[in-house]
Amino acid sequence: MPPVLQTSALSIGYKNGGKTPKVIADQLNLQLSAGEFVCLVGPNGVGKSTLLRTLTGLQPKLAGEIQLSGRKLESYLPRDLANQVSVVLTSPISVGAMRVDELAAMGRFPFTGLFDRMAKHDWEVVHETLRVVGVDKLSHRYVHTLSDGERQKVMIARALAQEPRLLVLDEPTAYLDLPGRVVVMNLLHNLAHGHDKAVLTSTHDLELALRHADRIWLMDDEGRISQGAPEDLVLNGSFAQAFNRAGVLFDPLSGTFDTQNSGSKTVFLEGQGSELIWTRRALHRAGFVVDEEWIPGSPRVCVRPQEGATTWQLEHAGQTFAFASIYDLLQSL
Numbered sequence: 001m002p003p004v005l006q007t008s009a010l011s012i013g014y015k016n017g018g019k020t021p022k023v024i025a026d027q028l029n030l031q032l033s034a035g036e037f038v039c040l041v042g043p044n045g046v047g048k049s050t051l052l053r054t055l056t057g058l059q060p061k062l063a064g065e066i067q068l069s070g071r072k073l074e075s076y077l078p079r080d081l082a083n084q085v086s087v088v089l090t091s092p093i094s095v096g097a098m099r100v101d102e103l104a105a106m107g108r109f110p111f112t113g114l115f116d117r118m119a120k121h122d123w124e125v126v127h128e129t130l131r132v133v134g135v136d137k138l139s140h141r142y143v144h145t146l147s148d149g150e151r152q153k154v155m156i157a158r159a160l161a162q163e164p165r166l167l168v169l170d171e172p173t174a175y176l177d178l179p180g181r182v183v184v185m186n187l188l189h190n191l192a193h194g195h196d197k198a199v200l201t202s203t204h205d206l207e208l209a210l211r212h213a214d215r216i217w218l219m220d221d222e223g224r225i226s227q228g229a230p231e232d233l234v235l236n237g238s239f240a241q242a243f244n245r246a247g248v249l250f251d252p253l254s255g256t257f258d259t260q261n262s263g264s265k266t267v268f269l270e271g272q273g274s275e276l277i278w279t280r281r282a283l284h285r286a287g288f289v290v291d292e293e294w295i296p297g298s299p300r301v302c303v304r305p306q307e308g309a310t311t312w313q314l315e316h317a318g319q320t321f322a323f324a325s326i327y328d329l330l331q332s333l
Contacts, residue, residue, distance in 0.1 A: 004069055004166050005031060005068060007064060010029070013025070015060070021062050023062060024046075024050050025223030025224070030227070037188055037189050037201075039213035040217045041206055041216055046220065049090075052087075054066070082110035083110075084166060086162040086166070086168070087159065087168045088159050099140055100135060100143060101127070101140065103155075103158055105118060105126045107129070107157075108162070126161050129160040138154075169199075169200070173203060185212045216229075218238055218239065265287060268295065269303070270301070283330075299314060301329065311324065
């Protein structure tokens, strides 16, 4: 089976009328297969949305080739293209007084026509997509009564109702809180692995992309795209090179971003469990360098987890203090 999506020497950008085209990126050789979840990440303004619009035919390419299921993108009629790719854009839509199942049913319009009646099979597809994304119990609710996370799931159900091979999403977690973002990213991963879809999404949730994506397309300021498993791009330095900014660094050990610690105060820390991890983070945030070995004269903090009541013990200048919270410890330091 050929890849669901494949590009060869693709150039993207804007034609600018009769002027010289503005090239955002060129010589892009990308591919995406069924059962694969790929996250497109990169700094703001590098052209991620331009790439997604070009790959789905919403914006003309400048040069090169795009193939869907082994056929050139431009060879598809609109109805046939709807069988291949479905798109979920960032901007929320205004649906008025529309029920959840009615919004999801809009995904069937490429097959039924705007004024044609939905057949039994069409409704079966709609109800199945609502079940797959976990909002089938909301099918008769009005969309305006839903939370942002619930509405985003319905939009994904609408896209799935087209029965596409390729699902493309532009910042699907943009308006969600952290738990909602985790749920949506997990849903997209499951759609790829459990339903044999090729799923491509752009995202600014870098840590979630590292946790959920099978592969990452990492787009830098020059329009170059590095491809690989998230762990490969962390280990070869591509992730840090693309995102490190003055005072903000990517930590390859934790897979998170942190401010550069310029503090000169040192403290020795010992303990165990999650309390130790969060104490270390708090000390770092407060400007302390946490030493691996105790230096005579420097503060010594011992985390003592106890059932129901953890104690933070501070030894400094010949005195010992005990605190019931990290906040109290930091105030003393």
